[in-house]
Amino acid sequence: MSLNVQSLTGGYTRIPVLKNISFNINDGELIGLIGLNGAGKSTTIKHIMGLLNPFEGTIEIDGLTISEQPEEYRRKIGFIPETPLLYEELTLKEHIEMTIMAYDLDSSIAWSKANELLKMFRLTDRLDWFPTDFSKGMKQKVMIVSAFIIDPSLFIIDEPFLGLDPLAIRDLIGLMEERKDDGASLLMSTHVLANAERICDRFIVMHEGQIFAVGTLSDLREHFKMPKASLEEMYSQLADKEGF
Amino acid sequence: MIVSELFKKRTGYYYRQLGKYLKYVFNDHFVIALLILLGAVGFTYSNYLETVEPDALLPRLILFAFIIIVIKTGGIRTLIQPADGIYLLPLEKKIGPVMRKNLIYSLIFSIFSAFLMAFLTAPLVLVLNQSEEQASVIWIATVLIAKTADTLLSYYSFKLNKAEKENKVRLMTNSALFSIVFMTLFYSLLIGFLLSLALMFLLGMYILDSDKKTIWNWERLIDSEQKRVQAIYKIINLFVETPYGNNKVKRMKPLDAFINLFDRRTDLHSYYISRVFFRQTSFSGLYIRLTVIGAVILALNSSTWLSVLISLLFMYLIGFQLLPLKQLLDKTVYFKLYPVKDTDKIKAIQKLISKVLLITAILFSLASYSGGMDSIIVLAANLLFVYGFVRFYIPKRLG
Numbered sequence: 001m002s003l004n005v006q007s008l009t010g011g012y013t014r015i016p017v018l019k020n021i022s023f024n025i026n027d028g029e030l031i032g033l034i035g036l037n038g039a040g041k042s043t044t045i046k047h048i049m050g051l052l053n054p055f056e057g058t059i060e061i062d063g064l065t066i067s068e069q070p071e072e073y074r075r076k077i078g079f080i081p082e083t084p085l086l087y088e089e090l091t092l093k094e095h096i097e098m099t100i101m102a103y104d105l106d107s108s109i110a111w112s113k114a115n116e117l118l119k120m121f122r123l124t125d126r127l128d129w130f131p132t133d134f135s136k137g138m139k140q141k142v143m144i145v146s147a148f149i150i151d152p153s154l155f156i157i158d159e160p161f162l163g164l165d166p167l168a169i170r171d172l173i174g175l176m177e178e179r180k181d182d183g184a185s186l187l188m189s190t191h192v193l194a195n196a197e198r199i200c201d202r203f204i205v206m207h208e209g210q211i212f213a214v215g216t217l218s219d220l221r222e223h224f225k226m227p228k229a230s231l232e233e234m235y236s237q238l239a240d241k242e243g244f
Numbered sequence: 245m246i247v248s249e250l251f252k253k254r255t256g257y258y259y260r261q262l263g264k265y266l267k268y269v270f271n272d273h274f275v276i277a278l279l280i281l282l283g284a285v286g287f288t289y290s291n292y293l294e295t296v297e298p299d300a301l302l303p304r305l306i307l308f309a310f311i312i313i314v315i316k317t318g319g320i321r322t323l324i325q326p327a328d329g330i331y332l333l334p335l336e337k338k339i340g341p342v343m344r345k346n347l348i349y350s351l352i353f354s355i356f357s358a359f360l361m362a363f364l365t366a367p368l369v370l371v372l373n374q375s376e377e378q379a380s381v382i383w384i385a386t387v388l389i390a391k392t393a394d395t396l397l398s399y400y401s402f403k404l405n406k407a408e409k410e411n412k413v414r415l416m417t418n419s420a421l422f423s424i425v426f427m428t429l430f431y432s433l434l435i436g437f438l439l440s441l442a443l444m445f446l447l448g449m450y451i452l453d454s455d456k457k458t459i460w461n462w463e464r465l466i467d468s469e470q471k472r473v474q475a476i477y478k479i480i481n482l483f484v485e486t487p488y489g490n491n492k493v494k495r496m497k498p499l500d501a502f503i504n505l506f507d508r509r510t511d512l513h514s515y516y517i518s519r520v521f522f523r524q525t526s527f528s529g530l531y532i533r534l535t536v537i538g539a540v541i542l543a544l545n546s547s548t549w550l551s552v553l554i555s556l557l558f559m560y561l562i563g564f565q566l567l568p569l570k571q572l573l574d575k576t577v578y579f580k581l582y583p584v585k586d587t588d589k590i591k592a593i594q595k596l597i598s599k600v601l602l603i604t605a606i607l608f609s610l611a612s613y614s615g616g617m618d619s620i621i622v623l624a625a626n627l628l629f630v631y632g633f634v635r636f637y638i639p640k641r642l643g
Binding site for chain 1: 511583
């Protein structure tokens with residue numbers, strides 16, 4: 001079992017944003033994290049990343065916790081943030097070199113992976129540029145390349161589709177499915193429910209810092225008694241009924 | 245909300261923020277170093293005044309550069325914020341009175357600072373021009389008029405939306421300013437003064453005419469205010485972390501060769517900060533400026549002990565301005581996510597600062613060569629300083 005979150009309560013200050021949430025992601029599983037703005041998706045992600053400390057509960061990746069083995073724990077995670085985070089002072093090439101150094105990757109293997117991805121995203125001739133000058137979609141592509149070359153066992157992908165062109169969305173989905181088949185776990189937070197429905201194995205529906213429902217599409221259909229409904233239909237129905 | 249009211253609130257907030265941060269600046273022992281430095285520079289300057297030849301070229305060139313810098317630095321405090329480009333657009337006309345107030349305020353402030361600099365340089369100008377003491381009034385007046393003209397030019401450029409026209413006015417005013425200062429220093433005080441009056445008259449006519457049109461160039465307003473505020477906070481950032489530490493980054497590809505000399509690609513933090521050092525102009529630019537100014541002062545100075553003092557002070561300033569590299573490492577989320585140890589940050593900074601300071605130490609020692617043992621004494625003092633600064637001061641200050 002790759003990621004295991006047990007009765008996690010946490011938040012930024014002393015007021016808990018997340019209230020006692022538990023879930024797990026198995027190897028080779030892609031989970032969609034769904035909820036309205038402010039439901040607690042990003043806070044959950046920050047806790048898993050180790051940017052926030054839980055008030056209560058535990059988070060384990062392959063049995064490791066951040067407090068006991070911080071370096072090994074961090075090496076397991078590849079992160080694609082919602083807003084691209086880039087070094088103002090470094091070129092695209094140097095971003096990749098930084099990643100190689102930080103995660104102690106084998107340089108030639110990592111570069112051959114990187115070159116393949118750069119070619120896929122048509123970034124090869126921009127290696128000497130500052131990515132901070134790129135468009136939103138191109139920055140996002142840089143983040144994708146950096147995350148995929150480290151070959152983590154857990155991918156955390158926060159709202160990946162915004163700003164990407166249709167080709168890149170197709171390629172990203174292809175990459176995610178490829179990694180999934182290799183046994184990696186993926187946690188994806190998104191509002192693009194049509195994409196989520198198409199690629200996710202299971203869904204976690206969050207509301208006000210709690211997990212409202214977990215399961216596959218058919219589990220959710222059964223749970224909400226809406227056979228044949230799409231994720232989007234179920235979600236808006238649910239939101240209206242429950243007064244989300 | 246009434247626009248003037250909004251800007252009154254902003255002015256209050258702006259000064260409260262500045263005051264809050266300046267408290268930290270003036271509480272630091274850096275200020276004592278600066279005072280000693282000012283004293284040493286003043287002492288060198290007054291000694292120098294007695295020896296300078298009226299037909300010397302070097303002091304004229306230095307003075308020329310200095311006065312041009314005085315005239316061209318500083319801008320108009322507008323307190324325009326980036327979001328105004330969206331929210332205040334419909335209030336275009338109501339911005340006019342507020343901006344005129346800003347102009348008057350900025351004029352008073354810049355005239356005051358220009359007066360101070362003109363007053364301090366007046367004795368040197370008198371010696372160079374072999375004139376009577378009354379002539380210093382003409383010098384000061386010329387500098388003040390030139391400064392006013394430059395401030396008016398910046399105000400005027402807020403209203404220009406056409407690049408060609410703006411470039412023309414800017415080019416003309418700037419070349420007029422250059423020739424005024426040049427005439428004053430190399431030819432005659434009086435002619436420079438008369439030229440400055442003529443420039444002021446022409447520019448004034450032009451701007452009064454254009455002020456009637458009220459379309460503001462918002463992009464420029466926002467951009468210039470951002471730059472101005474960042475320049476202020478760049479200095480404050482040396483002492484205390486502020487949320488305004490956004491710096492200009494330049495690619496400067498030719499420097500990649502130097503970066504490779506500095507960084508052997510062995511450790512993550514070094515890799516990052518050596519690139520930051522070269523490409524963030526606030527770090528590398530200030531380093532080069534301080535090294536050059538220090539070297540020039542050392543070359544002009546002949547007293548051994550003063551040389552040692554000046555050299556050490558400049559070394560301290562250079563080392564000191566590099567300390568905020570730590571803030572940068574702390575602020576970057578990635579260094580929290582990477583699987584690396586936290587203690588390496590200070591080690592990387594020590595490595596970079598010691599390399600940079602060693603280069604300056606050697607340059608300063610060469611600059612202070614004047615036939616005797618000066619160079620060797622300065623070098624020894626500098627090396628001792630580098631050891632102490634890197635080994636003891638940095639861990640204490642950043643740890």
